[in-house]
Amino acid sequence: MATSDAAGLILPFGTVQRGLRRSLRDYVSMVRWHLAGLRIWLMLLGSVQALSGVGFVLGISLFFRHIPTSAALFVSTGVPVINLVMVGLVFGPQLVASQRTAGSYEYLRTLPISRAVTAAAWYTVCLISGIPAVVVSLVVAQLRYDLPLRISLMIVPAVLLTCLTGTMLGYALGHAVGNPMVTQLVSQMLVFIIFGFAPILYPIQQMPGWLGDLNWWFPFRHMAVVIRAALTSSADPAVPTAYAVIGVWAVVAAALAGWSLGRRP
């Protein structure tokens, strides 16, 4: 057997592959694993996401006799946030919960792939399923309301970080909470909160002051700030703080997920 044929060679114990190339290969195979495992679901999820985004963009105009441009702008620039976090934050924990019941959760944990690589692969899948919906919602919003959108390059870090924090929060929720019922309940409550009680789809002035202050401690308000600033090229002084808060949440959630994954059951 030729030693250069690494694929056909079962390495003996004691040889540990390390390094970037190994991680890269693991990453690619994990992304392929997720995409293959979820192939029907991902298409369904993508369409549901796009439909609900478009539904929100169009539906909000029914609330008003003549919708003010500011209201249309807030909804249209808030819907991308929801699209970006929905898969990671809501579907992710439910997926983990169902993997726990089905047993594939244990199997995935036995794979010789680092936790960070697994998480990165899942993050990629969340991005893949979220971004098309963002584009569709924005195009429909632009066609319907003729909004003053001016997309700046800051959209790249804003989208990446928003999706990362949403995914990591869902990751922590799915892995740190052992009981699938609790996971399900919390993720459904999160949907309610994101749609109604976080200032994503409407200006923060329209909610009671204390609720706005409370939202400062949570990442959703800040996600809306960074995405909105990038989509309208506005210089909102709250943007740097917003990035900091979202970043802290991403780190904390990733640490929590890593801790619960690293524990032995």
Added chain:
Amino acid sequence: MTGLVTSAGLAEPLCPRDDLRSGFPYWLDSFRAMLRYDWGRLRQWVGMMVVIQTLMGAGMVLMYGFFYPSITPERALYIATGAPTLALIPLGLVMVPNGVMQDKLQGTFDYVWSLPTRRSAQMLSTFTLYTLMALPGAVLALLIAFWRYGVHLSLSPILLPAVLLCAVMSVTVGYALALAIRNPLVTNVIVNALIFVVLLFSPIVYPASQLPGWLFDVHRVLPFESMAQVMRAGLTTGLATDVGLSFLVLGAWTLAGCAAAAWVVGRRH
């Protein structure tokens, strides 16, 4: 008593009673027995259901308020009077189908069907219990909305039939939906899509005149606007007039729900 098992084994074959029970007194007996049975099963969930329903209704009422830059008295009145409708729809269209799906999956459904009680009595006892359970949540959601927006309501006697009909309608339609569709997954998808459409595209918390023409016509057939209309007629004066048609629409949906459920229930496997 016939059909008792004695120490020697079967004393006699389990044969049916000599007289075949039928008639209205028997139906009433069945109904009473089924009410007790269903209540026994539902009792542990009642508290949770009322809480969830109130939170959903009140939560949505508060949430809709956040979407408006300024809340005019007219908007406040529409949102507040939409509260009981918003509390009734999740119960009828989400909790009832979910309950039926659970029963189907666990086999309770087949068990209940095998009982020697009239299936119409079984169905009606479920309807009665869910309708009664729907009422506290609707009232609480209304009270919270009333407190939040400080609107002046003037109750009229029409409120009682309005609330009852709305509750019965949503329960029967939800029940029929869950019965008529075999696959629980499909029911789940339909229920979720329905909630989304109802909450965004139905004139419950805003006047129907804000809808585009075609959607307005669609809502003359669907029950959601009629629900909101009859509730408004019971809670305010002058906001909703000429609700006879709305009552007719709701009555027609209730009948259709009952008929669909009766058709499924009457069939044998």
